[in-house]
Structure formats: structure tokens, C-alpha cells
Amino acid sequence: MTNALLVIDVQESFRARPLWQAVDNPDVTDDVRRLVDAARAAGDLVIWVLHTEPGTGTVFDPASGYVRVMDGLEPAAGEPTLLKTVHNSFTGTDLQHRLTVAGVRGVTVCGLRTEQCVETTARVASDLGYEVTFVTDATATFPIPHWSAPADSSVEELLADPRTLSAEDVVARTEYALAGRFATIRSVGELAGV
Template sequence: MTRALIVIDMQRGFDDLEFWGATANPDCEANVAALVQAWTTAGEPIVVVRHDSASPASPLHPDQPGNALVRAVAAVDPALFVTKNVNSAFYGDPDLGAWLSAQGIRELVICGIQTNMCVETTARMAGNLGYDVTVVLDATRTFDLEADVAGLGIVTQTASELMATTALVLQAGGFAKIDSTAGMLAG
């Protein structure tokens, strides 16, 4: 079975903690770089996804320097480069699903930013579309989140709590397996 590494939104704008807030997993970028190196060495396909925010105030807007990919991912010659402005990489350009189908790829290994947003949404869609999905949790990261939720009041979760919740929901819900970088590299 052919597999692909899907690297989601590893962009410099996510280093702007004044905009995003507190984060977890400072090893994310190094772990993504290790996965990219392993896939490159094995000659397996890498898909790089970039979020092009429609909001001019976002660090991820195409006119902002934060739209650029982090060094380890910018150096990749991807099999496919997808741009998107929503959470799921399946709603980007070019069409990820069509490309995967044309390549006969049924196994996806997903990493990147944000764990509970674009990574989770892409993994859920991939699982629903019948792909064999693994999310490499320590090769993701996210940010603390707070919102006034109807019926619940102010709800706050730390980035670490959100990562754990995402892992639980994806695995227990049957959307994806959860693994670590070391586990993927050993397997």
C-alpha cells in the first residue's frame, strides 16, 4: 500500500504567540522535520499544505511574512502542494482527494498545525472517506482556546488539553490511529 505524509500548515505565522496565545509541544517542528526526512529518504510522497487566510489581519494571510512555510518544510520538494483557506486540506487547490486517488494512495500520515483545527478536520474527513489515517500527535501543536459557549458559559482548554482531547476523539471515534514520531520512524 502506498502512503503519503500530509504536512499541514507548518507556517512561520504560528510563531506569533501574541496573535495565537500560549502553545504546547515545542518539539513539533523538529518532529515534523524528522518525518519529512524519513519520507524523503524512503522516496515516499509528501503533500505540503499551506493555509492562505482570507483575513488581512491574520499572520497566515498571503501578504504577510507569516504565510511562509517553516524552513524544514520549505526545503521539501513535495509530490503535491495544496493551498487552502478552510480547515480541511480536502477543500484546497489542487484537489487532494483526486490526486490521492490518481496515485492509488490509501494510507495517510498527518502532522502539522493546529492539532484541533486543520489537522483534526483533515483527519476526520480522510477517515470518513475511507483512508487509513495516522495522526502523529507529537508532530502537531495547537494553542490555548477560550470561548463563550451557549449553555456552558466560558469554556477554556489549554493547548495540551486540546491535543489530548483531539487524540481521544480521533482514535476512539475511529477516524485515525494516534502515534508518535519515534513510533512512526521505528515502524
Template sequence: MDNLQLRTALIVVDVQCAFDEWEAAGQRRNNPAAVARIADLLRAFRNRAAPIFHIRHEGTHPRSSFLPGSPGYAVKDEARELPGEPVIVKCVNSAFIGTDLESRLRAADITTLVICGATTNHCVETTTRMADNLGFDARLVRDATWTFDRVGPDGDAHSAEDIHAMTLANLNGEFAQVVTTAEAIATLARGL
């Protein structure tokens, strides 16, 4: 195993069942294959014994879909952690605030973060921006993230596809390198 592979970690953000509940309630999302791509990334990182960090959102509002002990808090089966893979629980959008993620990454001499999960324009975006601000080489995996339709402050409807694309455009080249799952796996295989 190349030492550089050990310096690259997969960050899996909030792949929790609450999002299934949102869809069942009629909220529309983009990128229906995102969870399958996350499973591909997990398999590739595990095959190379590269570090993986699972991020879990813990809701604090009484009506949150992410309350501990609720069905929505559970991780989707495809993204479930294996023994020895750390789970970091956060209560805000960034996986770096109120957690020991940064200190764990620094202690392991990890320099590159491959980031995937949900949702593109919330916790994934915030975590990606902070990763770059903290000096990590952030790689955001475009086909392993998703978001939902939203209504803006003026009542304008915005599709999940447009929100996803705009978020990627805002981050690319400024806060992250936006890549596909295939590109992330190929880069990991080359040890870069």
C-alpha cells in the first residue's frame, strides 16, 4: 500500500434515513444514484485500507428528522460503518465544528479529503469549505452527493439539479476540486 493512500481520507457526510423520510413525504431530490456511488467509494477505500470517517448529524430541534433514537437518525445500509471506522457526530452543518475531526485528521497526517454525502448545499458544502480553509486538499465527489428542491426567499422554486450544479460551481477551484466517483477512485489507486 502506498503511503500517500494513507494521507487521503474519505469523509461520508450524513447518509442517514431522514432523507428517505423527506422523499416519502414528497420532497424531490436529484442524483438518485448518489448512495450507490458512495457505496463504490467505501468499497474502494476499504480495499486499499485507506482511512474513512463517517459523519452523522444529530438534530437538536424537537421536530428534527435527525433526533437520536428516531428512524431518521439511522445510517442507510449502503453507507454503514464497519468496525474500526470512526463515527463523528455533529450538531451543526460543518463536520469540523464541535467535533474532533480536525485533530483526528492531523494526528493521522491526512492531507487530502474526498467528501461525499448529503446534502450538497448544506452539510457537504459547509464541511468542504471549512476543509479548504483549514488547509486540507478537498475533493468533492459530484455524483456521490445530492440535494432537494427548495423555495427561495422570494418564493421562486429552485430545482435540486440547479442547486446542486450551482453549489458545485461555487466550490470548484475555490474551495475544492470537483471530481466524479470514478476519478476519485482512479486517483486513490494511483496513490495521489
């Protein structure tokens, strides 16, 4: 086995937040499912990663019940689910050990949020020597408020603020930053067929 698919933070925590109404790819589970099916058919390792914030009382606190793979997706027997507490999927988990033991040389990454945990995992994987494939259309993200916007802004206020960075701009920036430096950008269609 030389490749692994990392499914990062495709979890119900995001659907439980009001910001979900502004997600750029509401059908992300369909895109991820196609990648998972293709990876399984190829005999690649599939690893699921979930973000947790224990003790916070947020939707990322395991006690909330939302820290689980999104409905419509399910890890198969033998596919590990790792829990992380930071942006990248390597720090604080045994991901690198699992990849090394399995003889993995390349990783394909998908999930939520495009510019945050998925991009950060791609950068760290590249620094660790893995060949990284970033499947943008199997990621999802949200508009990002200006750093000086009030933290308690509603979704409507966020979207009305002209300083808000659109999800489309976030995705474009991520692709520009990664392509040719940290990862190869590919589509679900290229990897899983049309």
C-alpha cells in the first residue's frame, strides 16, 4: 500500500453550527464518499480524523454528541478514526506511525475546513516527506470574517460585511498556496472517475 486517503473533520459538529448555512459545498459528503469508495477499491488505506475540543461545551466537545462522522458516511471495519485537538492531523495522534507501518508514501486529503485543518495537514504531510494530493472539491469551508469583526456577529452580519473573505476566495488562496509547493491539486472526477 503506497497511498492513504485522509478524511479530515467531516463531522456533524459543523452541521450543528449556524455558519453551516454559508458552507460553500453543502454536498461535501457525496464528494468524500466517491473518494472513499475509490480508495477502498484501489486497496488504499482510509483514515478518518475528527476534531475535538474536550471540556469546552461546544459542538466540538465529545460530550456534545456531534463529534462523529457526518451522516451518510461510515468508516469500514479496520479503518481507524483518530481524534485530534489541533489543526493538523499529525500532532497529538499516531497518524505518522500508522502511515509508516503501512508503507504509505503519498496521502490524499479532503474534508473541512479547506484552509484550516485540511490545508494544515497537507503542509505538515509535505514537510514529513509525503507526496500530497489535495482534492479541493472534496473539501468545504465558510466565509471568513475580518479579524476585527465582532466575534459574536451573526451569519447575516458576517455575509453583509464587505471585509468578509468569501469562501470562493478562501479556496482560491488555498490552491495558490499549496499547488507546486506542498501538494498537487486534483479533482474528485480525476481520482474517482466521472
